[in-house]
Structures are given as structure tokens and as C-alpha cells.
Amino acid sequence: MADFIQLLIAGLATGGIYALAAVGFTLLWQTSQTINFAQGEFVMLPAFFVLIGMSFFGMPFWLACVAALILSMITLGFMFKKLLVDPMLNHGTLPLVIATIGLAILMKEGVREFYGADAWPFPPLAEATNVTVLGAALSLQSLIILGITIGAVVALQLFLSGTRTGRQMQATALNPSVARILGIPVERMILYTFLINAALVMLAALLITPIYLAKFSNGELLGLYAFIAAIIGGFNQMRGAIVGGLVLGVIDNFTAVYISTQYRLVVPLVFLIIIILFRPQGLLGRVEERTV
Amino acid sequence: MKLLKSIASLSALALMAATPAVAQVKLAYIGEISGQLAVSGGNFRDGVVLAVEEINAKGGIAGQRINLTLYDTQTNPGVARAQTQKALDDNPYAVLGPVLSGNVKVTMPLFIQAEMPHFIGGEAADLVTLGDKYLFRTSFGQQIGMPKIANYIRDEIKAKSIALIWVNNDFGKTGRDNLLKELASRNIRLAADVSTEAGQVDFAADIVKLKAANADAVFVYSNEEECARIMREAKRQGLKGPFVGDTTLLSQKTIELAADAAEGVQGHVGLTSDAPLKEVEEYKARFQKRFNYVSDHNGIKGYTGVYAIKYVTEKKLGGKFDRKALAEAMRGLTITPKDEPGILIETTWDQNGEIDRISFLAEVVGGKQKITKILPKIGK
Amino acid sequence: MTPVLEVRNLRKTFGGIVAVDDVSFNVNDGEILGIIGPNGSGKSTLFNCILGQLQPSAGEVFLHGKAVTRTRPCDLNRLGVSRTFQLLQIFPQLTVRENLILAGQEHQGTMLSRLFGRRDAGLTGAANQMIEFFRLGHLADEKAGGLSYGQQKLLDAAMAFMAGPRLVLLDEPAGGVNLTMLQSLRERLRAINAEQGATFVVIEHNMEFVMALCTRIVVLAEGRIIAEGDPADVRRNPKVIEAYLGH
């Protein structure tokens, strides 16, 4: 029983990480049909912004975080949209997919070349203490990740449904052309989602790097899991991404214990295929309008 | 920090190229500079670069400056073969690398054909049995390392059963297979056999399995970061060891990343920059000064490989750059730090290019690797 | 005589909404049947159900007396049933001639003979004839995507006739077409009807066009047939007037 809870909570905590990366992913898809193959690297990079701030410029941790947040909003939000996404908007998703693959290589190789291939320790947000629940030893860190993830998404949801800008963003996501007719500044709304995504990946980086350690190749696996999470939950739904992430984390852990460690990726992948084939809108997603 | 280093090394290379007046000898490094195992390939490279810079600063090999070219295999066999071909086309005197066993295998026919001595980093057992007379290891094959570990588990830990957790890649899988063979011949039962992924983060499930196995000891065989994460999760779930491992588990990097979770870990270390030898300690300091990070065993492999070439060329070949003679002279050769300080630890190569060296038993005490016993060379 | 097409108690629901409600009618050989009705009365859904593009919830469709309900559109097409769509549906990257060859090629030979046989499946002549017939001669080698809307509309219709169908269902053929082009289209349709004896079912909003073209009219409102008869009768039918004005 203790094992079961251990696996469940650890799975949820890891799932929270996937969820954070997946949320931004679905946001970009909704507003601009961007499939970002560099999303994993987007989470990897801000951690190095923080490390550079601390080691090169001698900033205290909190200041380095603020600087990194601003820097990632500029580079991963604003510049990403203006320089890469905008020129390709009218050419379908595939050229942009290729461009983001290129971006992923650039970020990975850049970090490796300029900062090194090693893993680097990263200051934790909380002390590495354990909490014991029903016989299972859970790390405080994991619980904090889970809490902040859910908090961030709830806050985001409140923002989207409770504020004028948020509702305009939702309208943009639902149907850009109608939104434009209604006088919503669609361009600006899309830019906001990119900025939000940049802030989310920064938050994800802060939460997970103490556990992942800062390493150039972190994005590879994380990006893949974020994809899977987003699809399982519903590509066009933020809540779906959360559920997808959590489900994925838990499935992954149970697979490893009860089925096979060598094939631990298989069960989530098969689950993904089944979801796509029989419920393509995802666990929580809505059916996208079809044009006949 | 690394940026400055990169610029420095680029300009160093430019400088090398800009001084054609001096006679030059070409060396090539072929390794995994990018891709999944870039840490190993990168360390090996920096070891090589450090040795080359030191040697050049003192006038080169037999008066000839070393012109080093780097070839990145991207950890991909097809690319490795292409890059090796490229390196061989350039007709170097000798080659350092590849580091990964798979990349050693794919390039082997080319080295045989070119009769090119190459100093590899790969530790897979079978590499020295595949008919490449020009292959020389820079560290033990696993068929030498693993019996030492198995003995240690039987004699020192006195474990009757063992739970094994390993990383499912070129490095982890070959090590695991060799260890299993040795354990079987010593009647040590395998209680759990847990495969993990490179880059894995959440080890909760894996540790649950290890706990359930209830073995006398846990053997951890993975890359440094994963070792650290495994130890942290083991501590969290209260998995009692003893934890036994190899070079990576006991490396300073793992200890640094795992913090107190690595305390008490013990095992056998084939090659380590923490060895209590004057030459190794000095090397470690020089490496850290030059590259701003701590060398792992792959750095030593690259470093000693270059010095072996220098020693043999100067002392055994009388300064003649004859690569067949180099390979010939390497076989059955012993180099001691007294002959050549750059070799760091006394090393013997046998007829197949396999290596014999002292190795160490170690334990993590107070956040530091402590060598508890030095195991003699097998040939003694 | 067996009707060319018989629709019997056809019904289609989306969730709780009934789009087509128990519709039955016959189409006789050689006639031009018009189906009219206000927006959202289920005309296009009815077409899609008849043609296998949508699965009807209930009811049956017979072609020459044979049940063809739920037959795939491609098989139905090879049985001699052809159609156009409400929105333009051409292949912009292919030339006009290739569009037409495509429309006919699947009626020639087998998969294998199409792979190893002639590039044009022996249809260049037929395609050229069709191009002439629809007066697109000067555009034969242009990419279809470069044509004007009206020209594309003609091409769209031409494709429907390429394989010599016995029954053609036209979904708003006149939509968005200018007056001269409209004239030309109506002439072409009449000519095919008269010369080849092809049977038509036409959905159309343009009343004038329908009244001039069709021999019989079925009126749909809210998924049901509310009137049926020759154009003059339908025009006077109070139910029809109410259905249109009520909206």
C-alpha cells in the first residue's frame, strides 16, 4: 500500500512537470497553430539564464530569476514569435515544425558549447525534506511542484475567464477571424500567449531544474513527454494538458513497476495511440470544427 | 566561462595553423562531442587538448608540434564512420578515440585497413577480440573491471544476493552483462534487474522495485547524474544499501550532485581523478584550471593516450614517426610515471591492446571519495 | 418503371438535432429534380446521406432498385452517380485537363492497369471534349487554382460529368456565378440532360435558375418535405411561401 501511494504521488509530481511544459504547448497551438518542437529546450534554457546571471554577473538567486524571466519573455516569447513564427504563419505547420527543430538544435548545442555538457546543480526552492504520508516518503519538493503547477493553471484559467484581456484571448483561440471582426486586437492577443508561454517555461525551469539538474540535453525527453501529455489530455485544452501530464506521470511509474522498465515508454505511447484513434480530441478536449 | 575557453581554444588552433615553419605531427581526435553521450566525449576531448597543449608548450613530440584536429561523431555510427574516414584521409600519425564502444566497432574496419593506431575510450569486453591489431585501450575492458567488482561484492560486502540498477545504453548494458556473468560464476543471486533510461528523472518506481527485491546489496551502474538521482530517491524511500558501484557512482560529480545521499557508497574504481597519486592530483588541478570543471575518468583516458604516443615515439622509436612501429612498440609495453609523468599511473598494454593498471577500492566519506585499498595490477 | 433513385424514410440526427427527418422521394429517369428550401433545411445533409458521405441514422437509398445505403462515395460514383459540392471543390495544383482526367481515371481498368498503363488512362480525348463543351479550351493547361471563380465553377461541374454518369446531384451549381456564366451553365446542363439522358437532382437557392431548369421540385423545411410538384405549383403553394417568409 505504501508502495502504491509512493508511486502515485511521485507519478503525480513528475506528471506535474510534464503538465507545465504541456500547458504552454497547448496555448501556442490554440492561438497560432504552432507545434513547438523546441518546447523541451524552452524549459532547459531559462535555467541556464539563471545560472549565468549568478555565476557571471554575481546576482543573488532571486535577482537572477527575475532577470531570467525578463530574458525568456524577450527571447522565448517576443523574438520567437516575431522572428520565427510570424514569417511562417501562412505556410501551414510543417515549415514551422522544421524551424522549431532547428531552434531546438541551436539551443541545445549553444548551451553545450558555451556552458558545457556536464550537469550543473541548481538552487532548490525548498529544502530537500521528506513528508511521510500513509507510510510513503514523499519529497516536499515534489509536493511543491504539484501545488505550484496546479496553482499556476488555476490562476491562468481565472485570468482567461475572469478578465477582459483573458476573454479576448480565449475568443482569439476559438476563432481568430471572428475575433478580428469583433474588434479584438488578435495580433496582440497572440503575442500575449507567447509571453505567457515564456513565463510558464521559466516557472517550469525553476521548479524542475533542482531535480533534473541543469543540462543541455534536458529538453529531449521532457519535450517528448510534454507532447504525449498534451495529446492525451486534449491538444486544445489547458485543463487537458494538466490531466494528461498527471495521467502520464502515474502510468509511467506503474508501468515501470508492474510491467517492464525496459519498455516503460511503451504503455504511455500505446495509450497515446488509442486516445488519438478513438478520442482524438483528448480526454478533456473539445472537437475542433471541421470544414467539409 | 566555457565561452572564454572556447574562444581560447579556437585562437589556439588558429595559432597552431599560423605557425607552419615548425615541423608538425598530425593527431586526430574522433569522439562524441555532441549527442547523448557528449559528457564522456567532451571530457575525453578536453583531456586530449590539455595534453596536446602541454606537449606543444614544451616543444612537441620529438621536436615536432602536434597539430590536433577534432572530429565529432554525434554519437551516431554512420557519422562516426564518415568522420573516421575524413580523419584517415588527412593521414594523421595516430588517432585518439572513439570513446563509445559502438562507435569503436563501426570504425574498426577503417582503422584495420589504414593500419592506424588508435587509443579508444570504449570499455566493452569484446573490443580487443575483434581482430583490430591497432586498437589500444586507455582504460580496462569490463571483462577486467567487472571480476574485480564481483570479487569485492563477494569478499568485502559478503553479499549473497544483489539488486542491479543500470542505464540502458551502450555503457550500462555492456557493463551489466559482464557483471551478470561474473556474479553467476560466484554464486551471487540476482534479486532484481532494473533497466533505466538515459536522462531519466523520476526513479520512484525503480527504487520501489529494488526495495521489493530485498537484496544484500544494491549495485548502481549509470551515468553520473542518474547515479545521483538514484541515490537521492533511494534515500527518500529509505532503501538500505549497501550501495556498490563503479567509477561513475563514486565520482566526485555524483557525490556533488547527490549531496549527502551518496554517503557510504562503496565500490571499485578503475580510473579516477581522485586517485591518491601525486601525478593524478596534479593533473586534476591542471585540468580544472584550464577548463573550469573537474575531469572525470574519460579526461584521464584522453590525456594519457596522447602521452603514450609521445613516450613511445620519443623513447622507443627514436623520434621516428612510423605508425606501424608505434603499434608494434605499444604491444607488451609498460610505461611508468617515472619514464613519462604524463602517463599518470603505471600502465601495461598486452598483445591485444588491453590494459593493465592498478585500481582502487573506495568509499564515500564526508562528501569525499576516500580510497580504502589499492588493488595491484593483475599481471603482478 | 423503376426510378433511378429512390430515397425511403431517410433520417439523420446530429446529437439531439434532427437534420433530415423521414424524407422519401423518387427521381425518375431523365428528369431534372430541384430541391429547394430555406437555409438550414437539411438539403446538403440529405445529399451527403444519399451519397454515403454521411451515414444516415435511418432509412434507405435505392439506385435502380438496388439498395445502396451506406455505400462508400467512391463506389457509388463508379456505379454512375456523380455530384458537385456547395463550395468549390477542384484540385488547384492540377491543370484543368488533369482535373478532368482525374475525374474519369478511376472508371478505367484496375489499380494495376492504372499504375502500368497510360499516363492519361486514355482520357485525354474525352477530357478535351469536355473542355470544349464547357468552353474552357484556352485554359486546358492552366493550373486550376489560377482560374476565375466562374471558370472553376464550370470545371467543377465538368468534372462531375467526366465519367458519363447516369445520375448527377448538383449542390447549388449557380451559387456565386455571374449572370452570363449562369446562362452558359444552364445551357450546358440542359444540353447534357437532353443529349445524354442524364438525370439530375439540383439543390439551388436561385429560384429563377431552378424554375427555369427543373421539371419537378421538392421543397424541404426543417428537414421535412413540405411540398412537391412542378415549378408552377410549388411557387403558389402557401406552405412554401410561409416556410420562406417565416425565416
Added chain:
Amino acid sequence: MMVSKKTLAVAAMALSVVFLLVAPFLFKPYGVFILSTWVVMTIAAIGLNLTLGYAGQVSLAQAAFVGIGSYITAYLTTRGWPFWSTYMLAGTSCFIVGWLLGYPALRVQHHYLAFVTLAFNTLVYLIFRNEEWLTRGIYGIMNIPRPEVLGWSMAKPIPFYYFLLAHLALISAATWALIQSPWGRAFIAVRENPIRALSLGVDTRRYTLMAFALGAGLGGISGSLYAALVQFIDPTPFALGLSLNLLLMVIVGGSGYFFGPFLGAVVAVLLPEWLRFAQGYYLMGYAALVMLLMIFCPTGLLGFADRLLTPKAKSDSGPNPVLPDSAAPQKAAG
């Protein structure tokens, strides 16, 4: 203007053919090996271009087929089978598996299909790695022999290069014939408007499966040649990365253009090698160039050339299988 475009194309082609024929005498063995790799990758990319460029079915599983083909040839030739039998077997097995993988494409499209195929690729990779009894896992299969043709050994780099080049020529010719045939027209119809195609008697189901199967079959053939080229295989090259790289070749070259894969493979295989002078920065330079290419020619190199050479400045979006604004998750029928 149309004529000049055609003349240009023919001239470029003739020059390329001449270059490919004399290349072994211009380069060292390394250059020959790289060109050989280009040939093998081009064949795999031609396959993907059939599936994706012509029939519009996004597949991220091409590396899996290259892998299956490689392992079939590696496993059997090292057990004494003649190369040709393994080559045929690689092609046909991948054709069959590709046909089966096509079934999901009948239900879902675009990014959904991409993810199904991505999952498939990862599953196949795991099998390569884990089923050691079959594939030797990470130990890899060594000493894969190169074939003989009519008693002539193809073991040396230059003969083997010509051997590969002959394959490329034959496969190109066959593919050209295919896309000029009614099948090619049907593939394009399936890509541009499956619903209309269906109403014109085009059995979209069969053509979709066929597009998958043919693309996969070419992937298998490419894999078979890859095994003989590198003479050692382990699972690493067949991970998702290669599928993405092949996708890159097709898109960068110009998806749906016959010569797109040839050019795309130049970018993906040769460009990084040309950039090696930049030392550690070569991959970064490569990535940056790819991004710039996509920004300035999103329809690929040939799409770009096409637009430059086409007199009317019509906003022609090229034959890219672009996803519509509201990418429908399901085909309306099928």
C-alpha cells in the same frame, strides 16, 4: 518563361548527373562516403516525399522503416543470405508494415497522424534496443558484407558508390513514372481534397494506404543499403531524430516537388559537413541556416525557385500539404 524554367531544370539536372558521375575522382574516400550517405538518405526521403509531399500524409516513422530494412539486411547477410534476397525482403516487409501503419491515417490526419507515427517510431526503436536475441541490442551487428553484382565485388568505396547511384537512378525513374501515372494524380487528389476525390470515384482509402506502403517500402530499401554502406548497425541511428531529419529533408527541399528530397538531403547530409570548419559551432550554424531557410523559403528550396521563375506573381502557396486553419481531427468520411 515556362520553357526557360524547364530548360533551367534540365540544365541543372544534367550538371548534377555529370557531377555525381565524376565525383569519386574529385574527392577522397571521406567525400565518397558522404556522397554515398547522401544517396541512401535521398532514397528514404523520396519515400517520405511520396507519403507526405504527394499524398499529404504526415509521417514521423520513416526512420523506423529505414531501421527495419537495415536490420533485415544486417541480420540475414551476416548469416550468409545473399544481399539481393534481403534487399527484396526489406522492401516488401516495410511495404506491408507501412500499409498497416496507414490504417490510423484513415481515421486521423495532420498532427494527430504525426503523433501516431511518432509513437510507432519510438516503439520500433525500443524493440531494436531491447530484443537482443534478434537485433543484438546495443552491441550492434558488425561486419555486414557488401554485395556482389555479377561476380564483381562492391566492397570498395568507389564501386559501392556507383552501386548506390545506380539504385538511386532506378528508384528515381520508377518514382517519376509513378507520379506521372494516374496514381500520382490520385495521390495529389487525396492530399488536396480527399472528399472531392472520393466523390469522383477515387478510392482514397486504398490510395492513402498505398502512399504509406510505398513510402515505407522505399524507407526499407534505403535501410538495406544503409546497412551495407556503414557495415555496422546499432539502434541509435533509427531513433526519432532521423525521422525528424528526413521530414526536414522533404520540407526544406520542397515538399511535393520531385527533386525536393534530393536537395533536402544535400542540406541535411552535406551542409553540416561543409560547416565543420566552424569546429564546435558547426551544428549551431547548421540549425541557424535551417531556420533562415524556413523563414525565407517556407515552401522549400524548390518552392522558392518555382516562385522566382514563375512569371505571374500569384500568391501561389505551392503544393505544400498545408494544414487548414481548423485542422479537422477526422476525415469526414472514409
